Amino acid sequence: MKHCFTIILLIINFLVYSQEKISLDYYLPGDISYNPNIPTPQSVLGYVPGKWHVTHDKLIQYMTALAKASPRVHLENRGHTYEDRPLILLTITAEKNQQQLSKIQKEHRQLTEKNAYSLAIENMPAVVYQGFSIHGNEPSGTNAALLVAYYLAAGEGEKINQLLDNVVVLFDPALNPDGIQRFAYWANTNKSKNISTDPQDREYSEIWPGGRTNHYWFDMNRDWLPVQLPESKARIHTFHQWYPNILTDHHEMGPNSTFFFQPGVQSRTHPLTPKLNQELTKKIGNFHANALDKIGSLYFTEENFDDFYYGKGSTFPDINGGVGILFEQGSSRGHAQKTQNGILTFPFTIRNQFITALSTLEAAKSMRKELLAYQRDFYNDIRKTKNNQSYVFGSEKDAASAYHLAEILKRHQVKIYDVKNDFSSKGKAYKKGYSYIVPKNQRQRKVIEAIFEKRTSFTDSLFYDVSAWNFPLAFNLNFNENASSHMGPEITDLRPRNPKKVSNSQYAYLMEWHEYYTPKALYQLLSKGIRVKVGMKPFSLEGKKYDYGTLLIPVQNQRAHQEELHQLLQTVSSSNHIDITAVSTGLTQGIDLGSNQFKTLFLPKIALLTGQGITSYDAGEIWHLMDQRYDIPITKLDTEHIQYRDLSKYTHIIMCNTRGTVFDKEMISKLKSWVHAGGNLIGYRNVANFFKNHEFMNIEYNKPEIKATDVTFGERADFYGAKRIGGAIFNAKIDRSHPINFGYTNENIALFKNTTLFIKPTTYGYKNPIQYTSKPLLSGYINKDNLASIKNTVAFRHQNSGKGNVLLFTDNTNFRAFWYGTNKLLMNAIFFGNIM
Numbered sequence: 001m002k003h004c005f006t007i008i009l010l011i012i013n014f015l016v017y018s019q020e021k022i023s024l025d026y027y028l029p030g031d032i033s034y035n036p037n038i039p040t041p042q043s044v045l046g047y048v049p050g051k052w053h054v055t056h057d058k059l060i061q062y063m064t065a066l067a068k069a070s071p072r073v074h075l076e077n078r079g080h081t082y083e084d085r086p087l088i089l090l091t092i093t094a095e096k097n098q099q100q101l102s103k104i105q106k107e108h109r110q111l112t113e114k115n116a117y118s119l120a121i122e123n124m125p126a127v128v129y130q131g132f133s134i135h136g137n138e139p140s141g142t143n144a145a146l147l148v149a150y151y152l153a154a155g156e157g158e159k160i161n162q163l164l165d166n167v168v169v170l171f172d173p174a175l176n177p178d179g180i181q182r183f184a185y186w187a188n189t190n191k192s193k194n195i196s197t198d199p200q201d202r203e204y205s206e207i208w209p210g211g212r213t214n215h216y217w218f219d220m221n222r223d224w225l226p227v228q229l230p231e232s233k234a235r236i237h238t239f240h241q242w243y244p245n246i247l248t249d250h251h252e253m254g255p256n257s258t259f260f261f262q263p264g265v266q267s268r269t270h271p272l273t274p275k276l277n278q279e280l281t282k283k284i285g286n287f288h289a290n291a292l293d294k295i296g297s298l299y300f301t302e303e304n305f306d307d308f309y310y311g312k313g314s315t316f317p318d319i320n321g322g323v324g325i326l327f328e329q330g331s332s333r334g335h336a337q338k339t340q341n342g343i344l345t346f347p348f349t350i351r352n353q354f355i356t357a358l359s360t361l362e363a364a365k366s367m368r369k370e371l372l373a374y375q376r377d378f379y380n381d382i383r384k385t386k387n388n389q390s391y392v393f394g395s396e397k398d399a400a401s402a403y404h405l406a407e408i409l410k411r412h413q414v415k416i417y418d419v420k421n422d423f424s425s426k427g428k429a430y431k432k433g434y435s436y437i438v439p440k441n442q443r444q445r446k447v448i449e450a451i452f453e454k455r456t457s458f459t460d461s462l463f464y465d466v467s468a469w470n471f472p473l474a475f476n477l478n479f480n481e482n483a484s485s486h487m488g489p490e491i492t493d494l495r496p497r498n499p500k501k502v503s504n505s506q507y508a509y510l511m512e513w514h515e516y517y518t519p520k521a522l523y524q525l526l527s528k529g530i531r532v533k534v535g536m537k538p539f540s541l542e543g544k545k546y547d548y549g550t551l552l553i554p555v556q557n558q559r560a561h562q563e564e565l566h567q568l569l570q571t572v573s574s575s576n577h578i579d580i581t582a583v584s585t586g587l588t589q590g591i592d593l594g595s596n597q598f599k600t601l602f603l604p605k606i607a608l609l610t611g612q613g614i615t616s617y618d619a620g621e622i623w624h625l626m627d628q629r630y631d632i633p634i635t636k637l638d639t640e641h642i643q644y645r646d647l648s649k650y651t652h653i654i655m656c657n658t659r660g661t662v663f664d665k666e667m668i669s670k671l672k673s674w675v676h677a678g679g680n681l682i683g684y685r686n687v688a689n690f691f692k693n694h695e696f697m698n699i700e701y702n703k704p705e706i707k708a709t710d711v712t713f714g715e716r717a718d719f720y721g722a723k724r725i726g727g728a729i730f731n732a733k734i735d736r737s738h739p740i741n742f743g744y745t746n747e748n749i750a751l752f753k754n755t756t757l758f759i760k761p762t763t764y765g766y767k768n769p770i771q772y773t774s775k776p777l778l779s780g781y782i783n784k785d786n787l788a789s790i791k792n793t794v795a796f797r798h799q800n801s802g803k804g805n806v807l808l809f810t811d812n813t814n815f816r817a818f819w820y821g822t823n824k825l826l827m828n829a830i831f832f833g834n835i836m
Contacts, residue, residue: 022048027147027351029358031159038154039065041146049146050347052191053139053184056085056177062146063090063173070153071095072164078234082215085177087234092152092171094164097125104168105242111372112243112321112379112443121372126364129170129244130357131235131313134221134251136179136211139187140329140346141250144353145173151358166365170244172235175313176213176220183211187334195336197343199255203334209616216628217620218817221249222465225311225451226818227411239320240413245371246284247324248360249313250353252331256340258298259352260305260328261288262314268306268460272446272453273318274381276374278307280323284363291359297352298341309465310450311816319446321378323371327356379443387440391452392425392483393472394435397514397547397745399497400577401475401820404516406436408471408818409451410494414444420488428478430486433497437487452479454729454779461781462718466727466754468780473729473750476821496577502570505582506555506562508593509569510541513549513743516820517576519827520630522551524572526603529559533598534742534832539590541583549742549832552598553580599835604632606830607650611638613662614655618684621814622654625823643667647674652830657685657812668694676802680833682826683808685755696806697799702758704785727754728780731773732795738769739832740796740807743824750778751795752819753811756786758793770796770825796825798836805833 024040027049042048044062054062067075067090074091081087097104107119108127130148132141149171152164174180183206190203209217214229223232239247253260263281285301292299305326307315314326329349336345364371394402406416417437423430438448451471458467472479502509511518513534525532535550558565573580586593606626610619619636626634637645637653639662647653647670663671675681675696683691691697706723708716729750734741741749749770761768771794777787797808807829813822 022050022347024048024147026347027354028151032155032157034154035156038069038150041150045146049143050345050350053187053346054143054146055184055188056174056181059142059146059174059180060086060088063088063149066090066149066153071098073149073153074098074101078238079230081178081231083178083181085181087177087231088173089238090149090171090173092149092164092169093125093167094161097165097168101168108242111376114383116376116380119376121369121376124372125166125168126246126368126371127168127170127242127244128361128364129172129239129242129247130360131172131175131248132250132353133180134175134249134313135219136176136181136213137183137206137333138212138252138331139180139183140252140331140349140353141327142174142180143346144250144350144357145171147350147354148357149173163361163365166368167361169361170238170242175235176231178215179211179213186211191335197336197338199337201334201337204337208610208612208614209620213616213620216624217616218624219617221313222309222311222816224313224316225469226816227408228817233411236411243321243375244317245322245375246360246364247313247317247322248327248357249324250327250357251329252349253328255331255333255337255344257328257330258300258341259292259330260300260303260326261285261356262305262307262324262326263302264305264307264326264464265302265460265462268308268462268464270308270310270315270318270450272450273307274378277318277323280367280371280374281325283367284323284325284360287359287363287366288356291355292352295351295355297355304464306464308463308467309469311469312465319450321375325360327353329353382443382445387445388484389481390437390439390484390487391448391479391481392419392430392435392437392486393477393479394419394430395477395514395745396429396431396434397512398476398516399434400516402434402436402477403494403496404820405471405475405477406491406494409438409448412444412447414438414448415442415490416494417490418488419486421486423486425480425483428480430478430483436491437483439484439487456777456779458781461722461783463726463781466780468727468729468778470729470779471818473778474752474819474821476744476749499573499577499579502566502573502580503582504562504566505584507584508555508586509553509580509582510546511551511553511578511580512547513551514547514745515576515578516824517630518551518578518743519824519831520632521572521576521578522601522831523603523630523632525553525568526601528568530565530568531558532601534601534835535591536597536599536739536835537591537737539588541585541588544581547745548736549739552593554593601831602651602834604652604830605650606632606652606654607635607637607647608654609639609642609656610636611640613639613658613660615657615659618656618812618814621812621817622656622826624817625814625826629823630827639663643670647671647679648677650679652680652682652833654682655684655687655690658687658690662690672696672801675804675806678803680805680807680830682829682833683806685809685811686757688757688759688808688810691806691808696801697797697808699797700760702760702789702793704756704789706785723756723783723786725754725756725782725786727752728782729753729778730776730790731778732770732776733773735766735769738766739836740769740798740825740828742828742832748773749822751811751822752815753790755811757810758789759797759810761792761794767798768794770794798833805836807833
């Protein structure tokens, strides 16, 4: 035994200190031969994978070389990331399959249709989508992809021939090109010739925001269902072109862990997923176990991870007739570092990912008929269970939000229909052009149910991710069931609503604040020097009712003359799909247009705190919202440099959720002075503690009492895990007369919450404009103690400070880019903070 242990240590030291000598033999199985005419990774990269972290440009270079050299490989570019990196896909299969690929694809899609049982599945190949490193700083996947692609392109012999005859591989070597590039730069530029294995070395502590996320700092492994990012749009399009039988998602976890493959905690599987799915997952897992056993790699299953949220890559296929597989490899986070399991090398992590990528394909080949039959039966079961109900969703004032939800449904191949006439249901109005109907009796019914469901009872109280994600609530849309009688024609060409043409006025124009893109329109006007006012009260004019927050654009005393103003407003209206109404008089029923109840608005100059101590996800969501949705310039101020910056240049500073200590006393004093001088400081989530502790705002918490008297040592983790709010949806009543709620038409709003910050209301009712109800839970899991504590607390606070304002949201109003319904709360804080 002692002798064996010494050999193992020598092998480890060899790998750590002599990565220059690693060859393909370390990775590749020796039971097949390899075509010498197919380029090896090192012939293109200049090194064997594992010596350096591959950059995305070199990855593309190698995959392109493979596609040129091998008739088994077809390469396509499906689009570009925000940083204009290509989103490539390799389709790898036997040459004879390549020659009839469109036929194979058509037949495979036919498995989801009515005539599926006419197909001879015994003659059909299985389809496997292999995706690598959706988190850029989990790079062993993408680096293993170099080797998997080479193995499939160059391998020769009966074994590889049988595999490629029976399997079509949709090969996505870098799910997150921008993140991979960012992390590879960090790891490579901090690598020493004599590799440091000290976990405290700079190499293993990448700087903020790290390479995990994409350009706007999104965790893209949460976007498979919302589909808001270009990377997601490309792969979801591919998914629905093929409906793969297996989809793999190669990740990494902490260095002290070994290797994980699914199934995870099966009691936490979403109820819409068939039980057979988990049985197949477990059966596929036996192939992984066998492969890892052969190379002596430790692993674990049925712990920690789950299949509940359908927005993850490993869970999304489960509601589309396939099987999703999550792999998690303990990460070297660089080239080699000491761990509780010894020295973990980058090549070792690559080899595990490579081996399980191959074991997945072996499982697909061996279980081919079983997987094809499962997919066929999955959709047949949906057809057998007739459901003639339908959902209707929409907003009588906000066509854009309804359109964007319809857009998501269309991306998931859901059929949507127009409403044939305006109607009301359960007190909510649904207008043609502002609403859509979704019948449940269609192929994608399970996807529809997942998107629309409200669930408050669960078999398990722990969740790896969110426990609720109802899309109509996220979009602040009305929705009901049983609207089939109002269903008009199917919408095959979805387009945004066209606004009415803007008439010319010599007096004034009015624009209501309900539509999603009104903040973008307002900024466009203010940036052109146009004088705009906001109405503090409703009024009626020329037969039309105008709500709180209506914008007034006078014609007189503008920088632009009458015709220029009209042309500008026409452009703003058409580009933002917003109605702007010309009026000929200022005499109204209610506040007249010359009233002091119309407050002048000013062009905001916004800074967003970023860098060390700031939660990058939250900051990225705001950056994306401003930059991509609203075209509003935003300055990213790094926390490490802010003490040297001139804050007087900004009217607003946004401070997202923080981690640890962000500012010293001098910087806190500087922020206070800026606010007192007229600045608007907007905080999110645990910034509440910062505001309270440093006297920016008076806050009193409603804290639940935690009693763990009957909890054993073995139960303690689950006990405290259940006290978290991983992500649920709650109902709040709103004061529509308060500027923070301008643009909202209902008396209630659905809020996403994943904190346990419960702030007590003040004794002044008008200072509690967003307050949770006494029965707040709409969807998701919350512990009974937390549920008691959230009742009647507030989600927003505002406090004047000198000439400025401090504004606080207890939770994220911009969650994962698809929580459209509360985006306007932030915009109201920006544009109307000075008039609260």
